[in-house]
Amino acid sequence: MSDALLVSTRKGLFRVVRGSDGWAIGRADFLGDNVSIAVTDKRSGWTYAALDHGHFGVKLHRSKGLEWEEIATPTYPPKPEGLEENDMWGRPIVWSTARIWSLQPGGPNEPGVLWCGTMPGGLFRSTDHGDSWEMIRSLWDHPKRPKWNGAGFDGPGIHSIIVDPRNAKRVWIAVSTGGIWFTEDAGKSWAQRGDGMRADHVPPELTHDPLAQDVHCLTQCAAAPDRMWVQHHNGIFVSSDEGRNFTEITGVEPSVFGFPVAVHPKDPDKAWFVPGIKDEKRIPFDGRLVVTRTSDGGKNFEVLANGLPQSHAYDVVYRHALAIDETGDRLAFGSTTGGLWVSEDEGDGWSMVTHTLPPVYAVRFA
Amino acid sequence: MAKVAFTQNIQRHVACRETVVSGSSVREVLDKLFTDIPRARTYVLDDQAALRKHMSIFIDGELIRDRVHLSDAVTETSDIYIFQALSGG
Numbered sequence: 237m238s239d240a241l242l243v244s245t246r247k248g249l250f251r252v253v254r255g256s257d258g259w260a261i262g263r264a265d266f267l268g269d270n271v272s273i274a275v276t277d278k279r280s281g282w283t284y285a286a287l288d289h290g291h292f293g294v295k296l297h298r299s300k301g302l303e304w305e306e307i308a309t310p311t312y313p314p315k316p317e318g319l320e321e322n323d324m325w326g327r328p329i330v331w332s333t334a335r336i337w338s339l340q341p342g343g344p345n346e347p348g349v350l351w352c353g354t355m356p357g358g359l360f361r362s363t364d365h366g367d368s369w370e371m372i373r374s375l376w377d378h379p380k381r382p383k384w385n386g387a388g389f390d391g392p393g394i395h396s397i398i399v400d401p402r403n404a405k406r407v408w409i410a411v412s413t414g415g416i417w418f419t420e421d422a423g424k425s426w427a428q429r430g431d432g433m434r435a436d437h438v439p440p441e442l443t444h445d446p447l448a449q450d451v452h453c454l455t456q457c458a459a460a461p462d463r464m465w466v467q468h469h470n471g472i473f474v475s476s477d478e479g480r481n482f483t484e485i486t487g488v489e490p491s492v493f494g495f496p497v498a499v500h501p502k503d504p505d506k507a508w509f510v511p512g513i514k515d516e517k518r519i520p521f522d523g524r525l526v527v528t529r530t531s532d533g534g535k536n537f538e539v540l541a542n543g544l545p546q547s548h549a550y551d552v553v554y555r556h557a558l559a560i561d562e563t564g565d566r567l568a569f570g571s572t573t574g575g576l577w578v579s580e581d582e583g584d585g586w587s588m589v590t591h592t593l594p595p596v597y598a599v600r601f602a
Numbered sequence: 603m604a605k606v607a608f609t610q611n612i613q614r615h616v617a618c619r620e621t622v623v624s625g626s627s628v629r630e631v632l633d634k635l636f637t638d639i640p641r642a643r644t645y646v647l648d649d650q651a652a653l654r655k656h657m658s659i660f661i662d663g664e665l666i667r668d669r670v671h672l673s674d675a676v677t678e679t680s681d682i683y684i685f686q687a688l689s690g691g
Contacts (some may be wrong), residue, residue: 254663289615289645291654291657291686292612292657292686293645295615295644309644312650313650314650330648331649332648332650333649
């Protein structure tokens, strides 16, 4: 059971803790700075925070208490002279870290290992708690990587990294847009995964191309790793074979559109989503903020609204802003309008911690 | 030697005091500067060692032209200002 949350926002990092009176903001760091994601590595006790200083670029910091230290930032290799590589608008792709979009500790038997996903599509690995980073060239140099595209951002980015709890050399990543990619040799070689997903915003001949899929979030059940859930630009997809094949889930009210997905760590059939009106509006239906939950693998869904604002709520929940703790009892999410809610009963009821945070990018149990 | 001054906004991240540096191009000046203040390098230059998109460098009141190779000429009496463009919210 986790009693602490890391909440990354447009204007700072907030540590939210559960005391005798409930959940409250306990500490604020990097006030005024754009924190794209933060995570605590429970193996080592280090907390990592990725900052985007805009003019001054992306930086990484780490802490084991009150003090933070700036550490190495993943750095792209020199772009070969004469190489022409343009984005979908014809502009040159700059080989430079534009955003740190995912940070994922490695497996239990590799204590210093961290994975880092960035824009414009570079994946990096550290073996020394972030003192240094190595780009995974096998993925960056893959002939299909230049076909990745930007979606909500100008360039593509790696937003989901999943390390197999049974074997840490097996890693899945998801790209917006570029689909799902899998390695079973710690990044030496990669294969595309994700048959069965469907993109309706591309020409018909690309609709079912795994490379064309705009996966918003990929997650895996820790106790049953064969089961993966995807919140996709088009809807909800579920896999029972480690992401090789997906089945689309349809007919979910009020919507199948959204950004995050959380799966219960022990029950692969139980998953949560935060729906919104797709995709040109991206606000809750009828101004009602709700969470949807399936408990039977996607056959049926419940709409969970107890404790959530049901009138003129325009909260959007980004892909990293819904979290579940290791017991599966506690969930938390933060919104673009600065709301933060926690549930201690699998989403049946929610309590608001605050509604005055800066726009929330990421929520993680610490 | 050229005089180099930084935007105030960088100071809360990295202390960069006004200083004098020798060199005949912006690249040479910056390379020497970052030998003394290594942490400032990634705040001013991107991963390809080009000037960051929203940074600007003035030499005697003129914006530099070569933001990639930083080849603009610098003289012994140049005043160099490293600023950030105003943007964001």
